[in-house]
Amino acid sequence: MLFFSFFKTLVDQEVTVELKNDIEIKGTLKSVDQFLNLKLDNISCANESKYPHLKSVKNLFIRGSTVRYVHMNANSVDCTLLQDASRREAMVQAQTSK
Amino acid sequence: MLPLYLLTAAKNQPILVELKNGETINGQLVNCDSWMNLTLKDVIQSSPHGDEFLKISECYIKGIHIKYLRLPEQLMDQAKEQNLQNMEQRNRNNQKRRGQSSNPNANSNASANANSNNSNSAPQRQQ
Amino acid sequence: MSTSPIQPEQTSIQQKDPLTPNVEDLYLESYAFTTAAAIVGSVDRKIFVVLRDGRNVFGILRTFDQFANLVLQDTIERIYLETEEAQESVPKRFAETYRGVFMIRGENVVMMGELDIDKEDDHLQEWQQIPFPEAEKELTASQAAKIKEQKLKSKNLLTKGLISDFAPSDLY
Known part of the structure; x- marks a missing residue:
């Protein structure tokens, strides 16, 4: 849930998604779901030769399981908030596992 | 109309199933369930590179191994027809139950429902 | 109701x-923020789907469900033969075949997107079309080579105590 909420805060930001096949796709994050599937608008692909049809693509739905990295602007991330949320999540986990 | 609904509508029709390992199974769909497990009959199984063939009279495929299915062309139109007929039938039954006698209401209801159900997976908020 | x-x-x-x-x-x-919400906008539009085995599939999205199982109509499968070096003399080649009504199991999807039908074939102008069986053969050959290379790589990494998550079925 934590990263789902984190991605929700990143909606409408520009991100670069690096897939497990090394392809990088830059776009505006429009939506995310519980599986961390991503929906991007305004795509531009760094490695054009792999997916030549991406030039005429308006928006993209990327399955979460195929993502290696999501690069984002450092300014859009509130690290202290993230740390707080992680600590809370860890406490909840510890309690449920007892 | 959900994909699994379409698959159920494909019963007794020839389909092609490609498994995750690349094998293709051609046969007549006997049954399917909500996990996409299938039973087929009069099956021809081909190896991933199309070099070996096996003829099998009956076959069970576990849904989790499926990559994709190819269905008959006319299935889409058939299923949509069926769906529309079922919807209209259901609406007629509902109206009989509610005892609505005014016809204009019945028509607009049927078409509104048909519209909202044709755009799929509409959340069933009409409870 | x-x-x-x-x-x-x-x-x-x-x-x-x-x-x-x-x-x-x-x-x-x-x-x-659900899978369905992300996909519903693309219904009855021409989309492309990249599958985990590397296939590029183009068709009109008809239905889908919460697992992102997709049903496409008038589907064509296209193979783009990758060119290592950007050479002017070597034409980039592609091939197409008709697949009809295609139901894809959601877990096999890497990505999918809406195509701009006015621009969708623009990139094909620079590509040369070849018969599908020929392209298929070349593709399987290059995939087999890639798998061999990756397996060797994984073996080498293992000797150094590093794990590689290469799966021979993921050729996207």
Whole structure:
């Protein structure tokens, strides 16, 4: 849930998604779901030769399981908030596992 | 109309199933369930590179191994027809139950429902 | 089933016609961050799907469900033969074949997107079309070579105590 909420805060930001096949796709994050599937608008692909049809693509739905990295602007991330949320999540986990 | 609904509508029709390992199974769909497990009959199984063939009279495929299915062309139109007929039938039954006698209401209801159900997976908020 | 029109929960969103609610809006307003909400906008549009085995499939999205199982109509499968070096003399080649009604199991999808039908074939102008069986053969050959290379790589990494998550079925 934590990263789902984190991605929700990143909606409408520009991100670069690096897939497990090394392809990088830059776009505006429009939506995310519980599986961390991503929906991007305004795509531009760094490695054009792999997916030549991406030039005429308006928006993209990327399955979460195929993502290696999501690069984002450092300014859009509130690290202290993230740390707080992680600590809370860890406490909840510890309690449920007892 | 959900994909699994379409698959159920494909019963007794020839389909092609490609498994995750690349094998293709051609046969007549006997049954399917909500996990996409299938039973087929009069099956021809081909190896991933199309070099070996096996003829099998009956076959069970576990849904989790499926990559994709190819269905008959006319299935889409058939299923949509069926769906529309079922919807209209259901609406007629509902109206009989509610005892609505005014016809204009019945028509607009049927078409509104048909519209909202044709755009799929509409959340069933009409409870 | 009620006969009253479906009202979205947030009334601040403008309502075009209360009698025929826009399904997309319904999803986007109250089920905003779900798989279905991301896909519903693409229904009845031409889309492309990249599968885990590397296939590129183009078709009209007809239905889908919460697992992102997709049903496409008038599907064509296209193979783009990758060119290592950007040489002017070597033409880039592609091949197409008709697949009809295609139902894809959601877990095999890498990505999917809406195509701009005015621009979708623009990139093909620089590509040379070849027969499908020929392209298929070349593709399987190059995939087999890639798998061999990756397996060797994984073996080497293992000797150094590093794990490689290469799966021979993931050729995208």
